[in-house]
Amino acid sequence: MFVNKNFLSLKESYLFTEVVSRTEVYKKKNVGKEIINLGVGDVKKALPKVIIEAIKNAVDEMGDEKTFRGYSPETGYNFLKEEIIKNEYMNFEFDLDEIFISDGIAADIGNILDLFDKNNVVGICDPVYPEYLDTNVMDGREIIFLDCVAENNFCPEVENVKKKLDLIYICNPNNPTGIGMNKDKLQRWIDYANENQSVVLYDGAYEKFISHGNLDDNKNNIPHSVYELNGAKECAIEFRSFSKSAGFTGLRCGYTVVPKNLVREKINLNKLWTRRQCTKTNGVSYIVQRGAQAVFSSGGEKECMENIRYYMENAKIIFNGLKNIGFKVFGGQDAPYVWFEIPEKYSCWEWFDFLLNNFGIVGTPGIGFGKNGERYFRFSAFGKREDVLLGIDRLKRYI
Amino acid sequence: MFVNKNFLSLKESYLFTEVVSRTEVYKKKNVGKEIINLGVGDVKKALPKVIIEAIKNAVDEMGDEKTFRGYSPETGYNFLKEEIIKNEYMNFEFDLDEIFISDGIAADIGNILDLFDKNNVVGICDPVYPEYLDTNVMDGREIIFLDCVAENNFCPEVENVKKKLDLIYICNPNNPTGIGMNKDKLQRWIDYANENQSVVLYDGAYEKFISHGNLDDNKNNIPHSVYELNGAKECAIEFRSFSKSAGFTGLRCGYTVVPKNLVREKINLNKLWTRRQCTKTNGVSYIVQRGAQAVFSSGGEKECMENIRYYMENAKIIFNGLKNIGFKVFGGQDAPYVWFEIPEKYSCWEWFDFLLNNFGIVGTPGIGFGKNGERYFRFSAFGKREDVLLGIDRLKRYI
Known part of the structure; x- marks a missing residue:
């Protein structure tokens, strides 16, 4: 009986599982502290009525x-x-x-x-x-x-x-x-x-x-x-x-x-x-x-488009916010993701931990998407507006 | 670019697709004639309220x-x-x-x-x-x-x-x-x-x-x-x-x-x-x-069990009906399928066509499940009671 050993060449854990697990550890250590999740790209708005x-x-x-x-x-x-x-x-x-x-x-x-x-x-x-x-x-x-x-x-x-x-x-x-x-x-x-x-x-x-x-x-x-x-x-x-x-x-x-x-x-x-x-x-x-x-x-299309515009407005807020703080920022215009360069002194996962521990912000390390992502970080625009605004506001302290 | 050529070793069509397609041909030729479907094993009862x-x-x-x-x-x-x-x-x-x-x-x-x-x-x-x-x-x-x-x-x-x-x-x-x-x-x-x-x-x-x-x-x-x-x-x-x-x-x-x-x-x-x-x-x-x-x-379990008993009562009716007509019959006691030997003069798909054309009954040819199924036929008990009774009644004409 032979197992498919190609599985052994996979990295142990899947990117988003690792993000969730580090976040859980933080939550247990920081009960009551509010987390701003700009990590996993999951929608938040309710389904349209129709x-x-x-x-x-x-x-x-x-x-x-x-x-x-x-x-x-x-x-x-x-x-x-x-x-x-x-x-x-x-x-x-x-x-x-x-x-x-x-x-x-x-x-x-x-x-x-x-x-x-x-x-x-x-x-x-x-x-x-x-x-x-x-x-x-x-x-x-x-x-x-x-x-x-x-x-x-x-x-x-x-x-x-x-x-x-x-x-x-x-x-x-x-x-x-x-x-x-x-x-x-x-x-x-x-x-x-x-x-x-x-x-x-x-x-x-x-x-x-x-x-x-x-x-x-x-x-x-x-x-x-x-x-x-x-x-x-x-x-x-x-x-x-x-x-x-x-x-x-x-x-x-x-x-x-x-x-x-x-x-x-x-x-x-x-x-x-x-x-x-x-x-x-x-x-x-x-x-x-x-x-x-x-x-x-017609009702479905209208409501879905409203939600998309909402998320893309989030993307704009994140994009401009990061840019004003001084980051090199990309994306966010044709997709609900903003991609930005991280400061030189951090590795990608170090930056993840830094953001989480100092600002309570969860993002996704670029390295999780490939080696060219090592110097980058992804913020998802799928959050709630107030979280996005609060997140950018907290990051201003970084300057 | 190499296609996975193992696909070429598959039989052209999938069993139930063939059953559906022969049934469609019959329907087009016999508009208005009622078909009794004892073929594909699909449930018919509505979902329980709970x-x-x-x-x-x-x-x-x-x-x-x-x-x-x-x-x-x-x-x-x-x-x-x-x-x-x-x-x-x-x-x-x-x-x-x-x-x-x-x-x-x-x-x-x-x-x-x-x-x-x-x-x-x-x-x-x-x-x-x-x-x-x-x-x-x-x-x-x-x-x-x-x-x-x-x-x-x-x-x-x-x-x-x-x-x-x-x-x-x-x-x-x-x-x-x-x-x-x-x-x-x-x-x-x-x-x-x-x-x-x-x-x-x-x-x-x-x-x-x-x-x-x-x-x-x-x-x-x-x-x-x-x-x-x-x-x-x-x-x-x-x-x-x-x-x-x-x-x-x-x-x-x-x-x-x-x-x-x-x-x-x-x-x-x-x-x-x-x-x-x-x-x-x-x-x-x-x-x-x-x-x-x-x-x-508790409500769900009760209603689901009622439906299961209904289908198994169908199975009993099919089993006993076929047996009384003179077929060698198997199964139907621990699963909602009845398996019976077909008359010697027919091949398995010939018997399918014979049942469809003479009695308007759709079943599943045993050969579709493997070569040991060649002399057998499957009736599913997932039909409506009246269809099951009508089907067995029609088959009595076979004697």
Whole structure:
């Protein structure tokens, strides 16, 4: 009996688990002291009323034998897929069977690796959301890191790739830097993928937070969807979620687009993913899918946008606050994350402990997202306004 | 770029997809004709009221900023784990971190394979629920089939194993045969696993339907949990679900028990599974977990048991009906499935078409569960009473 020993190559604990555990230690030592959490990127605003009503109606259906629903279609209900195509992909002509409802990006972006051989070479941004790296370590694939540093505006350049990449992760706008890759640069990645028969795994978790979208100038335009790029249907899988855009982190719903045009080694990846999902899942909760459908109602869209504007106002307050204190600050305009340089005398986790112990502020160490994050720190804008204001106010004492 | 070519070794379509598609063809040709569905094992009764109320209360919490919940713990909320330990594993002394809340068995029993090397040899019952086979084919593992035939009462015997097995799937009571393996026989499998350092993957989806449980006679006693067996904590992972027992097929909730005593190659599998789940999932929907918690309330338990009795009464009607018509019939006493021999002149799918075209009855071909199923057919007892009665009545014309 052989255990998958690739697990032994993983770092012992997952970034956010470590953040939580250090915070718990502090709390036990400092009972009664108020903590300002700008760490884990989790939403705080209540769910919009129209979503609440939609879910409750669906729950009532489940309580009546005449309207009860058992197994949902493994790839999701058409009522939700139709709204997604109509509202999110209007100009891209996707069929219903190219949209796969999921319980969030975390599951799908890990599980998609089932489709790919262990011998592929994987390109992963550094820094970025740690799941891409960890799930590939579990499978034992070779990883090539793509530097995201101040010199390239934290967006990797395809021209610097030294080894042929088979799988390329792009999180756009990027978590943790909060910076979006412009259409010009992204097009070069798409062209690379098509020339080299690579597959782009495109994480669009934060696309609703983009402020520089739909611009004519491709050097400033941050695409909302990878399918705005020429040739993307032939090389890219897009992952989306209602988590951050509609407050679904606790409800669990997202979707994945696998275009039928995406063919590698003469194998249609849409067909493979369909087979994987129909075998290894039994679909997403019906009542949650009804909630997601309500996101696209006029009331749902309005309330969700209000919440997004609220969080982006937080981001602005954090960005300007840190800048005025004297930090070098990045991001915060196209995603709800602010990325800033830490003072030279601290290591990344030392800075974490310093902020926690002296200001009661929890942030996320950049090093948790990759080695290029060592000199940086992430603040999330998902907090409550009063916490954000109080946090910045406390930090002024740092000067 | 290399696709995982193990997918090409899978049969083109999944069993239940084929059943649905043949049924759709029939429906289009026979508009207005009523179909009696004894095929896919999906529940029909409405959710108990106390569960409905619990979910609606949780939804209301999500609509209020003061009680809103974001990300749930990746392995599930303690409020649900505590109920599971108290009600399902009272005598087994499990800790909270040995229970993992899932969105159903389908996901976890497929995903658990992440922990195991591709070079393990896998023992799978024939016939059985097809996911075990398909997910291992996707990974390219060697499969050894364990014969479940009339001669061994459809429960495989460890004494007949010809090659050392590393992973052993046991679905108890078994789907599709509806037959439970007794404690005596199962103990020999557990002993084998401990002697050979194998891991038993124990699917207990139907344990609530067992009528021969808690007996002193180990030749007749069907265990509710694998942990009733000596040494099971050292070798077995148990998968459970609220799907069939509480009508959650559309809601999605289950749980997996990975004991901390389960160590292979000096590696603790509980720790590995925790790492896998914390990386590749973001937990199960909060509102669904609240619904699952209500399953254990006195009202919830009562209503769920009433539904189970209703389905098992269906099973009895199907069993006796088929027997009186003259079929050789099995199962139906410890699981909501009845398994019967088909007439010699038909192949399995021919019999499917014959039943559909002549009686408007949909069942599931035994061959879909393995080659030993070729001469058998499965009827599910999850239908409505009137459909079950009508179906048996129509079949009387077969004589």
